[in-house]
Amino acid sequence: MSPSVLLVLLLGLRSSAGSLPPPRTSFLLNSTDRPLVLFSLPDVHNTTTLLLSDDGSTLYVGAQDALLSLDVSQSDVISLKKKVEWSPSEREITECASKGKNPTVECPNLVHVLRSLNSTHLYACGSFAFSPHDVFIDAESFSIVQYGNAKGRCPFSPFQRSSAITVDGELFTATTTDFKGVQPQISRHFSKHGRPDVSQDSSVALKEPTFVSSSLDPADRKLYFFFSEVGKEFSFIDDLQIARVAQVCKDDVGGQRTLQKKWTSFAKAPLICQSPKQLPFNVLEDVFTLQPAEGSGAADTLFYGVFTSQWSSGPESAVCVFKLQDVRAVFTQSYRTFDMQTHQWSPLVGKHSYLGKCGLGNASDSVLAEVKRSFLTSDSVKPDGGGPIMVSSGERYSRVAAMVTEAANGTQYTVLFLLTESGLLHKVVLFARGAQVIEEIQVFTQAQPIKSMLLSSTKGVLYIGTSEGVTAVPVADCSIYRTCRQCVLARDPLCGWSRTGTACTRLDGRDDNMTQDLEGSRVEDVCAGQPRNSKITEVGVKLNEVVALRCVKPSNLAALTWTSPQLNARTKNLFMQSADGTLSFIATADTFGSYRCEAEEGRYKEVVMSYNVQQTASPRSMSPVTKVNNEPPPSGVDEPYEDIPTETAATSTTPTSEHPEDDRRPHVGDKFTTNLKDETESNTENSGSKNNLEEDLFLDLMSENNAQVMTDQPDDAQQVLQQKSYYSELVVVALLLAACVCVMILAGLHTWNQRRAGLKQKPLVIPEVSSRTDPSMESVPSLSSPEEPEEAEEKVEVKVEVKVEE
Numbered sequence: 001m002s003p004s005v006l007l008v009l010l011l012g013l014r015s016s017a018g019s020l021p022p023p024r025t026s027f028l029l030n031s032t033d034r035p036l037v038l039f040s041l042p043d044v045h046n047t048t049t050l051l052l053s054d055d056g057s058t059l060y061v062g063a064q065d066a067l068l069s070l071d072v073s074q075s076d077v078i079s080l081k082k083k084v085e086w087s088p089s090e091r092e093i094t095e096c097a098s099k100g101k102n103p104t105v106e107c108p109n110l111v112h113v114l115r116s117l118n119s120t121h122l123y124a125c126g127s128f129a130f131s132p133h134d135v136f137i138d139a140e141s142f143s144i145v146q147y148g149n150a151k152g153r154c155p156f157s158p159f160q161r162s163s164a165i166t167v168d169g170e171l172f173t174a175t176t177t178d179f180k181g182v183q184p185q186i187s188r189h190f191s192k193h194g195r196p197d198v199s200q201d202s203s204v205a206l207k208e209p210t211f212v213s214s215s216l217d218p219a220d221r222k223l224y225f226f227f228s229e230v231g232k233e234f235s236f237i238d239d240l241q242i243a244r245v246a247q248v249c250k251d252d253v254g255g256q257r258t259l260q261k262k263w264t265s266f267a268k269a270p271l272i273c274q275s276p277k278q279l280p281f282n283v284l285e286d287v288f289t290l291q292p293a294e295g296s297g298a299a300d301t302l303f304y305g306v307f308t309s310q311w312s313s314g315p316e317s318a319v320c321v322f323k324l325q326d327v328r329a330v331f332t333q334s335y336r337t338f339d340m341q342t343h344q345w346s347p348l349v350g351k352h353s354y355l356g357k358c359g360l361g362n363a364s365d366s367v368l369a370e371v372k373r374s375f376l377t378s379d380s381v382k383p384d385g386g387g388p389i390m391v392s393s394g395e396r397y398s399r400v401a402a403m404v405t406e407a408a409n410g411t412q413y414t415v416l417f418l419l420t421e422s423g424l425l426h427k428v429v430l431f432a433r434g435a436q437v438i439e440e441i442q443v444f445t446q447a448q449p450i451k452s453m454l455l456s457s458t459k460g461v462l463y464i465g466t467s468e469g470v471t472a473v474p475v476a477d478c479s480i481y482r483t484c485r486q487c488v489l490a491r492d493p494l495c496g497w498s499r500t501g502t503a504c505t506r507l508d509g510r511d512d513n514m515t516q517d518l519e520g521s522r523v524e525d526v527c528a529g530q531p532r533n534s535k536i537t538e539v540g541v542k543l544n545e546v547v548a549l550r551c552v553k554p555s556n557l558a559a560l561t562w563t564s565p566q567l568n569a570r571t572k573n574l575f576m577q578s579a580d581g582t583l584s585f586i587a588t589a590d591t592f593g594s595y596r597c598e599a600e601e602g603r604y605k606e607v608v609m610s611y612n613v614q615q616t617a618s619p620r621s622m623s624p625v626t627k628v629n630n631e632p633p634p635s636g637v638d639e640p641y642e643d644i645p646t647e648t649a650a651t652s653t654t655p656t657s658e659h660p661e662d663d664r665r666p667h668v669g670d671k672f673t674t675n676l677k678d679e680t681e682s683n684t685e686n687s688g689s690k691n692n693l694e695e696d697l698f699l700d701l702m703s704e705n706n707a708q709v710m711t712d713q714p715d716d717a718q719q720v721l722q723q724k725s726y727y728s729e730l731v732v733v734a735l736l737l738a739a740c741v742c743v744m745i746l747a748g749l750h751t752w753n754q755r756r757a758g759l760k761q762k763p764l765v766i767p768e769v770s771s772r773t774d775p776s777m778e779s780v781p782s783l784s785s786p787e788e789p790e791e792a793e794e795k796v797e798v799k800v801e802v803k804v805e806e
């Protein structure tokens with residue numbers, strides 16, 4: 001760590017770094033839009049470890065007091081193949097409790113390690129009533145073949161983190177080795193070829209470490225362990241956490257006299273993750289090893305690390321990526337030496353080229369004595385690019401996985417999956433211009449101390465272990481993007497718009513037939529000629545009923561705007577738009593007509609929903625709409641649609657003229673009142689000329705047509721109905737009030753009324769209140785009945801217009 005870092009540190013400066021834009025889309029748990037596959041059993045809790053079989057068909061799970069083998073060969077269901085109980089006995093739990101541990105929380109067996117040992121066996125190590133035990137499992141039959149005491153191979157405490165990796169049947173672990181959990185050790189077990197098991201020489205080599213991950217460098221025959229610990233090189237700062245990477249050589253056998261059965265290759269180096277002029281992110285939460293693409297060498301291996309800061313007041317984290325070649329390089333450079341008397345580190349002068357090297361088994365005692373006290377590198381491993389690839393000042397990420405994918409034009413993109421403490425999974429794409437969270441998926445609701453995450457990029461599935469079970473998250477669900485624009489705006493390198501199939505689909509590497517615009521701003525160009533969302537949902541309502549038109553933002557970055565010919569300066573107080581985008585109003589002569597909800601994101605505007613609100617037949621009223629909007633504008637001129645900006649709209653809306661198609665859209669709302677036709681044909685598709693309104697409009701009984709529309713769009717229709725029922729109580733109250741007023745008026749007008757025998761019903765005469773400005777529900781003039789027409793018993797005709805635009 002450089003002096004400038006310490007200076008900043010001492011000055012206590014910390015301003016929040018330029019943070020990430022919000023996630024583009026968000027899906028709550030159980031969202032039907034982004035379905036997840038869940039596996040849970042009533043007696044399976046606390047999934048701590050996940051392991052996928054080589055063929056990708058079986059997921060092995062370490063849970064509380066059990067090991068599970070799950071069939072994950074189907075993409076849409078996870079089923080149990082076998083469950084093996086592995087729990088401490090009553091006596092062992094009593095013993096655990098007698099040592100002061102909570103019998104239900106700390107004494108069950110929580111599985112810390114589950115790895116495949118060799119081609120036939122799996123290995124597992126669990127906390128086992130604060131007395132670590134391990135098992136060998138026959139992978140074929142998924143049965144335990146051997147039990148053992150595993151002190152030193154995984155922690156006593158179910159909550160302490162550790163890391164383990166198996167290589168060629170040997171087990172390498174980084175864990176504490178004692179009941180109190182204060183003696184850390186990196187060691188090798190089940191050593192092959194007659195060589196001894198090897199462990200750490202000095203109890204001061206590691207200081208209160210939290211191990212998070214480990215990785216193999218097969219080319220250099222080295223293992224790397226990632227952790228945070230108290231950095232004793234800065235003795236003047238108490239409890240300063242430092243992120244580290246430690247190395248040991250896979251084939252280290254220890255020295256002959258000095259360092260017998262101890263690592264001669266152990267060394268550690270600081271990992272730096274820091275934005276310029278900021279305090280460092282110094283606590284390591286997780287590291288994911290991204291293997292190099294086929295064809296490139298091991299040196300291209302990347303380590304993605306999630307960091308937090310010990311000085312953070314709020315949720316905050318950063319991701320830094322380290323290259324294996326930079327890690328390798330730091331261990332070949334200069335070292336510091338530790339003074340056992342003063343417990344101080346000082347630079348080691350002179351060249352000591354053997355430090356950090358493998359194969360020191362036959363080295364002289366003087367060389368090994370130097371190795372023994374000089375195991376901290378002078379230099380730090382700096383991240384690729386010099387600083388974090390992303391900083392979040394709103395989320396505390398705790399797990400990371402990464403994959404590389406080839407976009408349609410052949411360019412490679414890295415996609416990160418970051419899990420927060422609170423159960424949100426962020427899918428992040430690393431674009432040249434910076435990281436962007438393109439999806440946020442809720443995977444659990446209760447914050448969990450123990451969780452695990454496993455990415456299979458070949459299967460395209462991310463498995464997450466939670467306290468309830470296992471959740472499989474498909475890495476992409478492109479079908480949620482319904483139009484070319486939405487598909488392209490998603491900027492998901494895993495999704496492309498298929499021009500041949502006119503659908504948003506998963507792409508598999510380079511594909512010229514797939515449309516994407518990941519970094520550019522050519523959405524309109526690349527989607528030219530692709531169908532837009534032109535479905536019009538018919539809504540049939542009775543007069544004075546509350547209408548709630550739903551419009552769901554296609555993205556958190558979009559601003560919604562409702563437009564309608566019915567919206568003008570005079571009527572705008574009749575409408576209310578809620579934060580979720582729903583437009584509510586009372587069905588009156590002034591409000592029947594067409595409504596369009598548009599989403600604007602970046603510079604792109606797209607119709608999300610189109611509604612046509614029409615009056616349904618009602619036994620007691622019939623009202624040919626009398627309002628006619630000024631003059632219908634000539635074709636090709638902008639419509640007199642007026643916007644209701646969203647409460648959250650960040651940008652003002654622009655006229656729709658940037659979309660030439662809009663000008664061809666018939667001005668339904670302006671003309672339908674004069675185009676009522678006595679026709680009951682229920683066509684839903686316009687095959688005629690776009691400019692001929694007479695041909696576009698089809699009349700139908702609304703009840704019939706609604707049923708049809710609802711089956712087309714169950715979600716929207718249900719929402720409309722739900723909203724209606726929500727408001728219906730208000731309407732009922734309003735109607736009752738109105739009825740009271742009526743009774744009074746009726747009493748007054750009794751005589752006059754008797755002379756008007758031709759009328760079957762009394763008009764409601766609540767005056768229209770149009771001067772109110774408060775756009776809350778109370779302000780909406782809830783009752784405003786038009787005059788009762790003479791031909792009240794005639795069949796009600798309501799026109800229906802459903803158009804499909806190119």
Ligand SMILES: *[C@@H]1O[C@H](CO)[C@@H](O)[C@H](O)[C@H]1NC(C)=O
Nearest residue numbers: 028029030031038442444445
């Ligand atoms: C999600 O679904 C599961 C089972 O279908 C249910 O137990 C759970 O309560 C649901 N969670 C939420 C937040 O709706």
Ligand SMILES: *[C@@H]1O[C@H](CO)[C@@H](O)[C@H](O)[C@H]1NC(C)=O
Nearest residue numbers: 045046105110158449450467
């Ligand atoms: C195990 O899960 C239960 C809830 O299912 C939770 O209360 C408990 O804290 C979990 N134990 C650990 C070690 O996470």
Ligand SMILES: *[C@@H]1O[C@H](CO)[C@@H](O)[C@H](O)[C@H]1NC(C)=O
Nearest residue numbers: 117118119120121136169190
């Ligand atoms: C795998 O390891 C187990 C346990 O040490 C051993 O019994 C078995 O023979 C090994 N299998 C192979 C193929 O090496």
Ligand SMILES: *[C@@H]1O[C@H](CO)[C@@H](O)[C@H](O)[C@H]1NC(C)=O
Nearest residue numbers: 252253254359360361362363
């Ligand atoms: C040490 O020397 C012996 C004898 O020369 C040799 O057999 C052995 O492989 C050497 N060990 C190492 C680790 O180099």
Ligand SMILES: *[C@@H]1O[C@H](CO)[C@@H](O)[C@H](O)[C@H]1NC(C)=O
Nearest residue numbers: 499500509510511512513514
């Ligand atoms: C693109 O589509 C054309 C015609 O359907 C087909 O011949 C060609 O193989 C496709 N190209 C790719 C890369 O899929």
Ligand SMILES: *[C@@H]1O[C@H](CO)[C@@H](O)[C@H](O)[C@H]1NC(C)=O
Nearest residue numbers: 407409410411517518519520
């Ligand atoms: C692919 O598209 C990206 C973003 O539009 C661009 O930066 C890159 O150069 C393109 N790659 C190729 C091989 O054309």
